[in-house]
Each structure stands twice: as C-alpha cells, then as structure tokens.
Amino acid sequence: MWPLRQMLQPRHVLPIHFDNIIRINILMMQVKYCAGKNIPFFAQNGGSGWAALNLTNGIIIDILPLNKVTFNTDKTQATIGGGVSVAEAMAAGAAAGAFILTGNCDCVGALGAYLGGGYGNLMGAYGFGVDNIISFNLVNAEGELKTVTEASDPDLFWAVRGAGPNFGIVTSAVIKSYPDSNLTAWSTALVFPGEQITDVVKAVEALRPNLKPSQNVFLYLTNNNGPVILVTGFLLHATVEEGKAAFAGLYALNPVFENSGVLPYAQWNAGAASFCLREQRKPGHSVGISQLHPEQWQEIWDRYVEFRNKPGAENSVVIIEIYNLAKGRSIPSSTASWPHRDVNAQAIVIPWYTDASLDNDAIAFAQKVRNIWKSTETKSTTYINFAQGDEGLEAIYGDSLPRLQTLKRKYDPENRFNQWFNIQ
Structure with missing residues (x-):
C-alpha cells in the first residue's frame, strides 16, 4: 500500500464529480479523449497497490466519487x-x-x-x-x-x-x-517474543489444515516498542469460549499479551488501520506458499530484525495470511481467470520506511525473505493484489x-x- 509508486507524478489527475450518471458519462469521455490522443491513463480508487506504476507522463482518472x-x-x-x-x-x-x-x-x-x-x-x-x-x-x-x-x-x-x-x-x-441477524465475529491478538519464533510457526502450521469453515489465522513479525511476533485469529459468529478453544494450540504457548473479544462487523478491520498511512514507502513482495516450514523462520526473523532496526524502518512487517479455503475450492477454477485457488497461504514482506536512501536495502531484504519462501515451493505464484511487478506474468496469471x-x-x-x- 503506497509503495515506491507513490513518488511517480502523473501529468494530471482527473476527478469525477456530480451525480453517478454524469460521473460515468465524464469517465467515458475521459477514456475516449485519452485513447484519441494516445495518452496513457489509469483509473484509481484506493491507490493501495504495491506494484510500481509507470505513469510519469499520463493521467490518473480518480473514480473515488463513484462510491454508492x-x-x-x-x-x-x-x-x-x-x-x-x-x-x-x-x-x-x-x-x-x-x-x-x-x-x-x-x-x-x-x-x-x-x-x-x-x-x-x-x-x-x-x-x-x-x-x-x-x-x-x-x-x-x-x-x-x-x-x-x-x-x-x-x-x-x-x-x-x-x-x-x-x-x-x-x-x-x-x-x-x-x-x-448476527453480524459479529470473535477476534484475538496474541503477542510472543522472538525467542519463540519456531514454536509459534509450528503452532500456526498445525492449525492451517484444521481451520474451521469461517476461521482464519495471520502471523506477523511486527513492531511493538521492538520486534515481536503477533498472531491474530478470527472466527465468525463465535463466542469467547469457542474462539479460544479454536486457537488452543497458540494459547498454550503462553503469549506475553492477549486481547480478544467479539467484534461487530464494521470494526473487524480496525487493527489494520496503520496499513492505510499515506506518504510511506512500502515496497511489498509476496509469494503463495503451500505450508510454513518452521526451520526457515529463525533466518527470516533475523533478517527482519536486522532491517527493522535501521533508523526509520521499525514499522516493517512480515505477514502470513491463512484462511479456510474449502468453500473457494468447491468452485471450479475454470469459472474465473483468477488462477490460484490451490495456494494454501499468502506470504508477504513489507519494508516500511520514509527515507529513500533505504530503497536498495529494503528491496534486498524483501527479496531475500521472499526467496527463502520460494526455495521450498514447486512453482512460483503471486496474488496480483500483493504483487510487486518483478514476478513475471506466469506467476500472476498462471494457466489463465x-x-x-x-x-x-x-x-x-x-x-x-x-x-x-x-x-x-
């Protein structure tokens, strides 16, 4: 979200105003104009992509007003x-x-x-x-x-x-x-010290193939007045007791901090608010993985700590996202061009800083961590919304x-x- 591409300056940003019918008519005219003049253009809503954007002499069409x-x-x-x-x-x-x-x-x-x-x-x-x-x-x-x-x-x-x-x-x-009638879910946040990295990864990997239908688990290496391990959990419609039982293996590791409860639907994403900070450099790199390999994670932790200890890089983060995929996999892959239903987890590394002098170190760090994950995969896959741009089209679009x-x-x-x- 707002990586290096935030620094690229388009020729113009064209907003869309008035009511929806007029807005869409203006949008149609903007596309026709750009096409007729051979001007590169790009439509933007959230502006949260991680990939580099080559639009230094073009037009961004702002579609934010189409927000009904x-x-x-x-x-x-x-x-x-x-x-x-x-x-x-x-x-x-x-x-x-x-x-x-x-x-x-x-x-x-x-x-x-x-x-x-x-x-x-x-x-x-x-x-x-x-x-x-x-x-x-x-x-x-x-x-x-x-x-x-x-x-x-x-x-x-x-x-x-x-x-x-x-x-x-x-x-x-x-x-x-x-x-x-019940727009709630149970959510938890568990914090562990770095010394427990291998045990925490083992517990998350043990949970991965046994997730309940509406359960997910995320693993973070993140900042909390120093580098820590954070595990978040989600279980739809669960009580506190049901939620803690579903994540018993992680609770058994005695986290140094725990915060859990039942949240209303509109508040589910509150914990991710920091990812929306603008004017930050976040050249994220990611890869789809089949499983977590605990033996890799001491090196990942060490590389993470080394980079986040650089001045201004303390908010850098490593993320593993794991969902129950049974429902998604019950739908044939042939029904849509998106190709990666077989990927078990998303692995993401986000160097996070503001000083451009860290760009080379940030890219090197992110690529090293991504390569560790890729070393145990039989094929390279990347979720397009998490992609950086150096992966190759086959990794993005697969057999499609x-x-x-x-x-x-x-x-x-x-x-x-x-x-x-x-x-x-």
Missing part, C-alpha cells in the same frame, strides 16, 4: 460503485444487516480487491470475491459503457474476474450479499495467461489498459 452502495429488497444483492472503499462497503452492509465479502484493509478499493481474486474474512463462508460477482458495468477501450454478465459475454465475464484492469474500468458491480492474452487482443487490441500487470 445499494441493496435489493431482500438484501441478497448489493450494487457496489467503483469508488467504494472496503470501509464504505462494510458500513453499508452493517447498516443493511447483511454481510458483504471484502478485503481486510479499510482504505482499499472494494472492487479492486474483488477483481484481483478477493481474499477476506468471510471467504471461508462465501468463497473468493470473484465468486460473488453477479454482473458489472465496464467502460471499455472505446469509452463505451456495457453491462457484462456470464450470459451476455462469458469470455469478458471470465477475464475481468482476475485481470480486470486489463480490459476496462469497472464503474459498478452487482455482488452477492448475505443477510444475517494464454487465454487472457487472446481475449486482450479481442477486447483491447490497442492495449489502452496497460498499467496493471499488462498481459499483452
């Missing part, structure tokens, strides 16, 4: 504007008494997260974000607005759900929502890449949409 959320009568479908943030989507869901699958960081664009695959706290119950899209409105390379469904255009519906920014600007989407490239030539032959892991 509406529901159908029975609250089983929500229409999400292209400018809606995760926080806005969750607040609307809470007010309507219905869950909306979102990412876990409030400032991220809700639909941007969806179109890349869509991890989130509710995926154990409802699948990935791409599985919850019913239809979407898209401004294409000709500046035309079209509504896309699986029935109306199965190829484009498939392609956008995994590689959306290559095919157009999604102005809104109709997604599944889930009415619920050849078909995506064919469809790119059909739907965007001039390669107008070329700023986000361009598949041409």
Whole structure:
C-alpha cells in the first residue's frame, strides 16, 4: 500500500464529480479523449497497490466519487460503485444487516480487491470475491459503457474476474450479499517474543489444515516498542469460549499479551488501520506458499530484525495470511481467470520506511525473505493484489495467461489498459 509508486507524478489527475450518471458519462469521455490522443491513463480508487506504476507522463482518472452502495429488497444483492472503499462497503452492509465479502484493509478499493481474486474474512463462508460477482458495468477501450454478465459475454465475464484492469474500468458491480441477524465475529491478538519464533510457526502450521469453515489465522513479525511476533485469529459468529478453544494450540504457548473479544462487523478491520498511512514507502513482495516450514523462520526473523532496526524502518512487517479455503475450492477454477485457488497461504514482506536512501536495502531484504519462501515451493505464484511487478506474468496469471492474452487482443487490441500487470 503506497509503495515506491507513490513518488511517480502523473501529468494530471482527473476527478469525477456530480451525480453517478454524469460521473460515468465524464469517465467515458475521459477514456475516449485519452485513447484519441494516445495518452496513457489509469483509473484509481484506493491507490493501495504495491506494484510500481509507470505513469510519469499520463493521467490518473480518480473514480473515488463513484462510491454508492445499494441493496435489493431482500438484501441478497448489493450494487457496489467503483469508488467504494472496503470501509464504505462494510458500513453499508452493517447498516443493511447483511454481510458483504471484502478485503481486510479499510482504505482499499472494494472492487479492486474483488477483481484481483478477493481474499477476506468471510471467504471461508462465501468463497473468493470473484465468486460473488453477479454482473458489472465496464467502460471499455472505446469509452463505451456495457453491462457484462456470464450470459451476455462469458469470455469478458471470465477475464475481468482476475485481470480486470486489463480490459476496462469497472464503474459498478452487482455482488452477492448475505443477510444475517448476527453480524459479529470473535477476534484475538496474541503477542510472543522472538525467542519463540519456531514454536509459534509450528503452532500456526498445525492449525492451517484444521481451520474451521469461517476461521482464519495471520502471523506477523511486527513492531511493538521492538520486534515481536503477533498472531491474530478470527472466527465468525463465535463466542469467547469457542474462539479460544479454536486457537488452543497458540494459547498454550503462553503469549506475553492477549486481547480478544467479539467484534461487530464494521470494526473487524480496525487493527489494520496503520496499513492505510499515506506518504510511506512500502515496497511489498509476496509469494503463495503451500505450508510454513518452521526451520526457515529463525533466518527470516533475523533478517527482519536486522532491517527493522535501521533508523526509520521499525514499522516493517512480515505477514502470513491463512484462511479456510474449502468453500473457494468447491468452485471450479475454470469459472474465473483468477488462477490460484490451490495456494494454501499468502506470504508477504513489507519494508516500511520514509527515507529513500533505504530503497536498495529494503528491496534486498524483501527479496531475500521472499526467496527463502520460494526455495521450498514447486512453482512460483503471486496474488496480483500483493504483487510487486518483478514476478513475471506466469506467476500472476498462471494457466489463465494464454487465454487472457487472446481475449486482450479481442477486447483491447490497442492495449489502452496497460498499467496493471499488462498481459499483452
């Protein structure tokens, strides 16, 4: 979120104002203008991508004002504007008494997260974000607005759900929502000293294949007046007793700090608020992994401590995200272009600092940690929303890449949409 690309200066930022119909018409005209003048452009909502952005002499089209959320009568479908943030989507869901699958960081664009695959706290119950899209409105390379469904255009519906920014600007989407009389989950935060790194990793790995359907666990190397290990846990609809029982193996390690409780839906992401800080350098690197290897983690810890001890780098973080994937894997991979349902966990390293003189050290640190994880994997995979840009298209798009490239030539032959892991 706001990595090195925050320093790149586009030629202009074009906002969209007025009501939604006028906003979308302006957006269509902006795309036509840029295409006609051969000006590079990029649509932005949350501005939270980690990848480098090559738009030093182009235009960013700001779609933040497209931020309405509406529901159908029975609250089983929500229409999400292209400018809606995760926080806005969750607040609307809470007010309507219905869950909306979102990412876990409030400032991220809700639909941007969806179109890349869509991890989130509710995926154990409802699948990935791409599985919850019913239809979407898209401004294409000709500046035309079209509504896309699986029935109306199965190829484009498939392609956008995994590689959306290559095919157009999604102005809104109709997604599944889930009415619920109990919009709560149990959450915990457990802190351990660095000396316990191997034991904590063993406990997290033991939990990974045994997660309950709506349970997830995250492992962090992070800062709390010094480097510490943080484990967070989530269990939908659980009581305090049920939650602690589900994470008994970690509680047995006697954390030095524990904070747990039942949280309302709109507050689930509060613990990740620091990730939304702007004007920071965060060149994140990540890879999908099949499991945690405890023997790797003393070296990872040592490298983390070495880098975060540099002046100004104390907020750097290493993250493992693990979800119950049974629901998502029950849906065939062929239904969407997003290819990585078989990945068991997301491994992420984020050097975090403000001084540009640390750039080289930061990249070296991140690549070293990522390479440790990759050394025990049989193939390299990267979740597009966590990607840096040096991974290669095969790691991002997997087996979907050849078909995506064919469809790119059909739907965007001039390669107008070329700023986000361009598949041409």
